[in-house]
C-alpha cells in the first residue's frame with residue numbers, strides 16, 4: 001500500500017511529537033529543521049565543565065511524553081527516565097522570609113501557615129479547586145480543537161457548561177488569589193503561575209489558577225539526564241520509527257497548488273509533493289514568511305505576544321546549601337514588575353529571579369564544588385529595545401539582589417557565562433518577537449485568539465507547537481501534536 005507523505009517544518013518538541021504520531025498513522029514523515037540539531041527551545045549546551053539546559057527547566061505531565069513511546073509499542077524507560085521531585089520550589093523574599101515548598105500538599109499547607117502565616121486550609125482549598133477546574137476545563141480547552149463544531153457538542157463540553165458557575169473564571173488571576181489568600185506572600189506565590197505561559201497575573205483570567213494543580217497535585221518531575229533528554233529521547237524514538245530528518249534545511253516557502261499545501265521550498269531546492277504539511281514554526285512567520293501572497297489571519301497574528309526571557313547561564317565556583325533545584329527570589333513590588341514587562345516593555349530594577357540548578361540532582365552537570373546556575377528573568381517580547389543596555393542593567397541588579405539575599409558576594413564566583421535574550425530566541429527558533437509562548441494570555445478571550453491546529457484557507461496545512469492552540473509550554477505543545485494528528489486522516 002502506498003503511504004501518505006507528510007512534511008514537518010521544525011523539530012521542536014511539537015514537531016517531534018507530531019512526526020511520531022503521524023509515523024504511527026503510517027505516514028512517511030520528513031522533518032525539515034533549520035538548525036543543525038533537534039529540540040528547538042528545548043536544547044542544551046556545555047561550557048567550561050558545566051552543562052546547561054538552555055530552555056525549559058520545569059517538567060510537568062511526563063505521561064504526555066511516555067504516551068508517545070507507548071503509542072509506538074516501546075517501553076519509555078528504555079529511552080528516558082525521570083523522577084518525581086519531593087520538593088517543588090524554594091521561595092526567598094528580601095525581608096529574610098524563606099519557604100521550602102514540599103511536594104506533599106498537606107505538608108506545604110502546614111509550612112505556609114508556619115512561615116507565612118497563611119491559614120493551611122486556604123492552601124488546601126485552593127489546590128482542590130485548582131484540581132476541579134483542571135478536570136472540568138482541560139478536556140475542552142487543552143485536549144481538543146476549539147475550532148471544530150463537534151468539540152462544543154461533546155460530553156466534555158457539557159461537563160464544562162454545567163460546572164461553569166463553579167469555575168471562578170471571571171476576573172483576573174490576581175483578583176481570584178486576593179480573595180483566596182490572607183497574606184500577600186501567598187498571593188504572590190500563586191500569582192507567579194501566570195508566568196508559566198508568559199502572562200501577567202494582573203491581566204490574565206482567573207482560569208490560570210488551574211496551573212498549580214499540575215505542579216502540586218500531579219507533581220513536578222526531573223529527567224535524570226536533564227531536560228534536554230526529553231527532546232533527545234523523542235528524536236531517538238522518531239529515528240527508530242523511520243522518520244527522516246533534514247537538518248540545516250530552512251524552509252523558505254510552502255508551495256500551494258489548487259488551494260492545497262503541496263510542496264516546500266528549502267534553501268536547497270523544491271521538495272517532492274506531500275499529502276500534508278505540518279508547521280512547527282511559529283504560526284506568525286509561517287504565514288508571513290512562508291506563505292506570502294496568501295490570505296493571513298491578521299487578527300490572530302497581530303495579537304500582543306506573551307513574555308520572553310532574559311537568561312544568564314553562570315558557572316558558579318561554590319555550592320550553596322540553602323538552594324535547591326528550583327528557587328525564586330521575589331520582587332518587592334510584583335505589580336510594578338509586570339507593568340514594566342508588559343507596558344513599558346522593560347525589565348524592572350527589582351526583578352523576580354528564577355534560579356534553576358540541575359547539579360543539585362545531577363552532580364555531573366558541574367565540576368566538583370561548583371553549581372550550574374540558570375537564571376531566568378521575565379522579559380518583554382522583543383520590540384527593538386536596546387537589549388545590550390537592558391542586559392547590563394539587569395545583570396547588575398541580579399547580582400546585587402542575589403548577593404543581598406544569599407549574604408554572599410556572587411560576582412567573583414561567576415567563572416563562566418552565557419546569555420540568551422529575546423532577539424537570540426527569535427533568531428534561533430523563529431519565534432515571533434522571541435516570545436516564549438506565542439500570543440499572550442492577557443485577556444479572557446486569549447484561548448480563542450490562538451490559531452487553530454489547521455488552516456481554514458489552505459487544505460492539508462496543519463500547525464503544532466507553542467504558538468497555536470492550545471498554547472505554549474511542553475505539555476501544551478505535546479497536546480497540539482495530538483490534536484493535529486487526530487485531525488489528519
Ligand SMILES: Cc1cc2nc3c(=O)[nH]c(=O)nc-3n(C[C@H](O)[C@H](O)[C@H](O)COP(=O)(O)OP(=O)(O)OC[C@H]3O[C@@H](n4cnc5c(N)ncnc54)[C@H](O)[C@@H]3O)c2cc1C
Pocket residue numbers: 009010011012013014015032033034035038039040041042054055056057058059249250251252280281282309311376425428429430431436437464465466467472473474475477
Ligand atoms: C528560556 C526558556 C524557558 C522555558 N521554560 C519552560 C518551562 O520551564 N516549562 C515549559 O513547559 N516550557 C518552558 N518554555 C517554553 C517551551 O520551551 C516551549 O513552549 C516549547 O519548547 C515550544 O516548542 P515548539 O515545538 O513550539 O517549538 P520550538 O522549540 O520553538 O521549535 C521550533 C523549531 O522549528 C524550527 N524552525 C523554525 N522555522 C523554521 C523553518 N523556516 N524551517 C525549518 N525549521 C524551522 C526551529 O529551528 C525550531 O527548532 C521555556 C522556553 C524558553 C526559551
